[in-house]
Amino acid sequence: MSEKAMYAIYDDDYVLLESAKHLVAKGIHIRDVFSPFPIHGIDPVIGLEKTRLAITAFIYGMIGVALAITGLWYFMIQDWPLNIGGKPNFSITTNIPSFVPVIFEFGVLCAAHGMAITFMLRNWTLPGFKAKNPYPRTTDDRFVMEIHASDSDLSAEEIKALINETCVLEIDEK
């Protein structure tokens, strides 16, 4: 283990957010924050970029729609056209109204599942994985910042002193 990480433990999301703003202004880099629920407003403070998951959902949805249209064209128009209830079956364009529900459902199916799977993979949360949150209480009522001294120009002691100015419960190193 090369360098120890510093964990500043707080008991309130508001206090952590305000402290994070203060520490970042002083030049400290906060590598990560662990919390029992999303802390709104923390992302820009610790320099997180917006996630692009929504874009992937759109792409998966479009793939689903394209697959559904291709499949329906093949099943109903190309491979075995049947005259069912007098509904037109000469081309995909004339018959599309009665295909819309399935195209829509399949698009939603692909978008939702594709995005969910991408979320799991990207987040590395999959069945059987071990949790890496530093303290068990971060899923209950503790809010923790992870700081590495090597990420900023300040020394470990200076960082600790700055953190100690805020209402931190405890600073732990491991």
Next chain:
Amino acid sequence: MHKEAAIREPLILGDDVTYSKITEDVLYSIEHGPTKLWKVLMTIATITALWGVGCILYLLGTGIGTWGLNNTMGWAWDITNFVWWVGIGHAGTLISAVLLLFRQKWRMAINRPAEAMTIFAVFMAGTFPMIHMGRIWMAYWVFPLPNQFGSLWVNFNSPLLWDVFAISTYLSVSLVFWYIGLIPDFASIRDRASRPVQKLMYSLLSFGWTGNAKAWQRFEEVSLVLAGLATPLVFSVHSIVSMDFATSLVPGWHSTIFPPYFVAGAVFSGFAMVQTLMLIARKAMRLEYIITVKHIEYMNIVIILTGGIVGVAYTTEFFIGWYTGVQYESYVYMSAGAATGKYAWAFWSLIFCNFVTPAFLWFKKVRTSLTATFIIALIINIGMWFERFDIIVTCLARDYLPSTWRMFFPTWVDLGVYIGTIGIFSVFYLLFLKYFPVLALNEVKTILKSSGERYKNMSDEDFKKLHPVFKKDIK
């Protein structure tokens, strides 16, 4: 600090609510042994479920001739129950998706149990089309699979096939939506678990969730986009179910009003079922300070709205049926013929349950009374079953030719399968209440400071005094 309007009533009651209290209280049933009430209910539910499974097995072994169907009545209780369960399965996703898009914070206390209800209800709904096929081992024929019949494909022009896609998409997307929301809460249980088996079980279920900032950012994005996808999905599912009827030529079914009317009816019945289950669960689990009377009232208001839409739809159907002057229309489920015919008892049950009873919710006293709500919700549940029964059976019973006019008489298998699915549903639901985090812990905690009673009307100065950021500020 992010506050909401002072005029809104607090959503979390009590001056002593902290983050850890919410965790403690919600996870109480998981971390402690089952209560006596739970055991009693579970026993009843299990017996009913086993009875249902027995009936279904008997049905499959003998054939659907064991149902009371006849040449005129091709559909009766099977599809009635199917539509009833799908309808109930509409509240969960409506609460978690549509109300999320509308930023309704009160959804957070009820979305988890409502979604669980949705999934189990849709699961029950799915069994009816499967078993009504008679030969269930051929159920996979509904999918467009390459086959040896000259590669004859399924008919994508048919609403029955749209239904296959709609219901399966709805079930699987709701399941994913629900499960993703559950992951952080499973992690909370995992990190508190003391017994090894419990620890292992919830470690597996929580997928190694860590709760770091990026994970939460992605989590919120996924929830939002899934809500966006699930919203049109909710509306499409019951629209498509209604097209099973609306695209046919049976008088009473062939009606363009059906899709919006069915969707409203589904939400109406779904919320009634949420009320029925929630009123018991909040009391039994002592969560009255999170699922407050205000929540019950909000749900009652949704019931008033959707019940109103359903009422207008009934009136329209009745009027238009009469106004067309078509003789066949004068015997459909909403007509003078139905009101005075052999199914008059079913017609008037429907009117009483869905048209008259919900009107009492217009009174604030009634909709904030738990007992009244419970009784009205139960009546609506029954009424919505009658609605589907009326649409299917009354319309089929008075077809074009008087020589084919028949009545439908259910057999003990009809009854057994229906009661049985309620039993199976209850088993699932009771297991959910015991072993799953009943409320969305991570969501309820986010609104504690904006909507909690203790914080809500606190001034900024008081709030800052309570939560000092710098040690030098502590006096």
